[in-house]
Amino acid sequence: MDWMNQLRDQIGADVIFTDPTTRLAYSFDATPNYQTLPDAIVAPRSTENVRAVLQLSHKHLLPVVPRGSATNLAGGTTPLSGGVVMDFHYMDRILEIDEKNLTVTVEPGCITTHLAQAVEARGLFYPPDPSSMKISTIGGNISENSGGLRGLKYGVTADYVLALEVVLPNGEVLRTGGKLAKDVAGYDLTRVLVGSEGTLAVITQATLKLIPLPETKQTMLAYFEDLDSAARTVSRIFENRIIPATLEFMDKKTIEVVEAYANIGLPTDVGALLLLEQDGPRDVVRRDIEAMHAVCLEEGALSVEVARDEAHAETLRYARRIALSALARLSPTTITITHFAELEAVSLRIDAC
Numbered sequence: 289m290d291w292m293n294q295l296r297d298q299i300g301a302d303v304i305f306t307d308p309t310t311r312l313a314y315s316f317d318a319t320p321n322y323q324t325l326p327d328a329i330v331a332p333r334s335t336e337n338v339r340a341v342l343q344l345s346h347k348h349l350l351p352v353v354p355r356g357s358a359t360n361l362a363g364g365t366t367p368l369s370g371g372v373v374m375d376f377h378y379m380d381r382i383l384e385i386d387e388k389n390l391t392v393t394v395e396p397g398c399i400t401t402h403l404a405q406a407v408e409a410r411g412l413f414y415p416p417d418p419s420s421m422k423i424s425t426i427g428g429n430i431s432e433n434s435g436g437l438r439g440l441k442y443g444v445t446a447d448y449v450l451a452l453e454v455v456l457p458n459g460e461v462l463r464t465g466g467k468l469a470k471d472v473a474g475y476d477l478t479r480v481l482v483g484s485e486g487t488l489a490v491i492t493q494a495t496l497k498l499i500p501l502p503e504t505k506q507t508m509l510a511y512f513e514d515l516d517s518a519a520r521t522v523s524r525i526f527e528n529r530i531i532p533a534t535l536e537f538m539d540k541k542t543i544e545v546v547e548a549y550a551n552i553g554l555p556t557d558v559g560a561l562l563l564l565e566q567d568g569p570r571d572v573v574r575r576d577i578e579a580m581h582a583v584c585l586e587e588g589a590l591s592v593e594v595a596r597d598e599a600h601a602e603t604l605r606y607a608r609r610i611a612l613s614a615l616a617r618l619s620p621t622t623i624t625i626t627h628f629a630e631l632e633a634v635s636l637r638i639d640a641c
């Protein structure tokens with residue numbers, strides 16, 4: 289292929305892969321039932337490399353699919369008809385932690401957990417924590433606008449993206465946003481690009497907002513006889529003017545599936561559980577945890593388990609973090625529901641079938 293030889297000349301043969309094994313490995317992602325072989329996999333080392341690939345593919349009308357760790361559940365990194373999959377594992381550096389402006393600038397292939405750990409070592413906090421964060425990349429998180437367990441209090445990835453460097457399909461490099469909070473004139477192209485799933489441009493650099501690391505954090509798990517009492521507890525917590533760092537529920541089926549998958553000692557005779565966390569100054573955390581504990585009991589919680597230490601807290605969180613993988617084992621087509629109202633709507637539809 290003529291374009292392949294041109295690409296090799298421009299960016300080097302060592303970052304282009306066309307062997308059948310690699311093509312097969314890049315023909316699918318975490319989404320079940322989608323698979324198409326790409327013609328080539330390109331792993332750029334720089335924005336210049338990305339530019340070269342896009343200029344050439346533009347000229348030859350080749351599809352290019354950017355790919356982080358392929359954990360998306362929307363077929364976003366599966367090629368539709370050959371072309372190039374662009375893999376970012378070489379572009380994974382943390383370029384700058386700016387302690388004066390509380391920002392971090394990274395390349396798109398940076399694994400989310402690596403970023404979180406690097407900033408926490410400096411007393412700073414990057415809140416978005418998708419359950420896939422140990423393997424997913426910042427480029428993928430931005431492109432999917434990922435949320436996580438802390439989303440209720442801290443928001444989602446979009447709330448932390450300050451600036452982007454992207455390469456447009458014709459190879460042009462565009463910089464959006466910046467570190468200045470009041471730099472808001474003109475169209476908010478950063479927001480347009482966040483969540484665009486690789487359809488508008490390829491992200492080559494991102495500057496993200498950081499906040500001070502909360503002084504402390506407390507975790508607890510409450511078990512309920514049914515979903516209604518868990519739902520009432522959630523409303524009562526908000527009524528009490530508490531925004532927990534995490535407030536996630538699991539219904540009976542999910543609890544059973546998670547326990548069968550991970551065997552972590554979850555009681556399978558309960559109707560629902562709530563994972564509750566608060567972070568912040570020590571006295572605020574103590575006050576909010578006590579108040580939420582009381583509400584759980586008032587709404588009929590069967591028991592409430594408060595984490596003794598961080599290791600115990602991680603065990604309590606683990607059940608929720610692996611829920612998606614456990615459910616996917618049950619059925620490859622998994623719908624994620626984030627609101628009780630949606631849950632009600634889905635169960636009505638299922639009942640009607």
Ligand SMILES: Cc1cc2nc3c(=O)[nH]c(=O)nc-3n(C[C@H](O)[C@H](O)[C@H](O)COP(=O)(O)OP(=O)(O)OC[C@H]3O[C@@H](n4cnc5c(N)ncnc54)[C@H](O)[C@@H]3O)c2cc1C
Pocket residue numbers: 317318353354355356357358359360361364365376396417418419420423424425426427428429430431432433434435436437485486487489490491492612613
């Ligand atoms: C077990 C599990 C748990 C999960 N938990 C959560 C969760 O809690 N919250 C949540 O929101 N999601 C979750 N997800 C979904 C998924 O992990 C996230 O969407 C994640 O952000 C994807 O990151 P990735 O690096 O794997 O991206 P990929 O899957 O590789 O790519 C995702 C999309 O981004 C595009 N893309 C990737 N890199 C770039 C780039 N540099 N420039 C432009 N476009 C790019 C791709 O083309 C694709 O459309 C989970 C998935 C799994 C399998």
